Amino acid sequence: MEEIDRKNEDDEISLIDLFAVLLHYKWMIIIFSVLAMAGAVVFSIISLKLPPEKSPLPNTYTPKAHMLIKESSSGGGGFSSMLSSSGLGGLASLAGVNVSGGSTNSSLAVYLASSNPLLDAVTDKFGIIEKYKIKKAVRASSRKALQRVLKAEMDDESSVFTVSFTDIDPDFAREVVNFVVDWLSQRFEELGLDNNKIQKENLEKNIQSSYNEILRLEREARNLGSRVSGATTAWDIPTVATGTAKIQMELEAQKQVYTQLKTQYELLKVQMQSEQPVFQILERPEIPDLKSGPSRGKLCIIITFAAFFLSVFLAFALNAFKNIRNDPEAWGKLTQKKTE
Secondary structure, three states: OHHHHHHHHHHHHHHHHHHHHHHHOHHHHHHHHHHHHHHHHHHHHHHHHOOOOOOOOOOEEOOEEEEEEOOOOOOOHHHHHHHHHHOOHHHHHHHOOOOOOOOOOHHHHHHHHOOHHHHHHHHHHHOHHHHOOOOOOHHHHHHHHHHHHEEEEEEOOOOEEEEEEOEOOHHHHHHHHHHHHHHHHHHHHHHOOOHHHHHHHHHHHHHHHHHHHHHHHHHHHHHHHHHHHOOOOOOHHHHHHHHHHHHHHHHHHHHHHHHHHHHHHHHHHHHHHOOOOOEEEEEOOOOOOOOOEOOHHHHHHHHHHHHHHHHHHHHHHHHHHHHHHHOHHHHHHHHOOOOO
């Protein structure tokens, strides 16, 4: 019991000593903290008053664009069912239509937003090397610089894909985001992820080709008709008549193909109206009128607290040094020279 009481007494004395040290150096702690807070406030005001290009802590702006990424590519079972019910399923291969398949595109969008081709395209379009004054390893350094300010995020619940860019110039930041959105949209089209769109393009090409063939056959039929009317011998008439009949058969077949392709095209248009594209732009970036950073108030608070804790540590360090200086034995151990 006596040992426990002695230990509690020692702990109580230690706490009293700690408070005594803080009280002894209270003015140093207060002055150090106040000076740090005043310095942080002055620094924040100066950084706010200076032009953004010269300010050590300029305001930054972050415009954002929002896109909807459809996980499964369109053009699957729904369109295939419509073709089957209309009796046109056998023409899918003729039209160059592929009605099967699906793909996941959200991870692809995130990858493309940070890919080297996109970063290089932004660098070349907006002169990032000159803007950021990059002089060494310009291509790699420009990519790293863009990766710090160009962000892409995917919300798995809503499938909304967000692209943002941070810069001191809000107009420039918006232009970059618009360019990135257009580049991604074009890249998705080049990759052919939207089956309905590909099918529509294939049908348009086949319809135009069939229409041109009909015109060609009609011209050929008219030419043969004029040859029949202008035939001079009996031997020419059967030959011309046979050719005319053959052309008429091909013309009727081509008209049927054209009609079926046109019907298929209209069915696809109905299907596309009820489905969303793979990459759909929901909201273009706007010029932000509010800064995204920095938080100067938070910075002042952090600096003030950091100065306070540093001054407290310094107070205990000075007190420890004073105690050692007043203890001849301890001071002798620190100052004694090593003897051989």
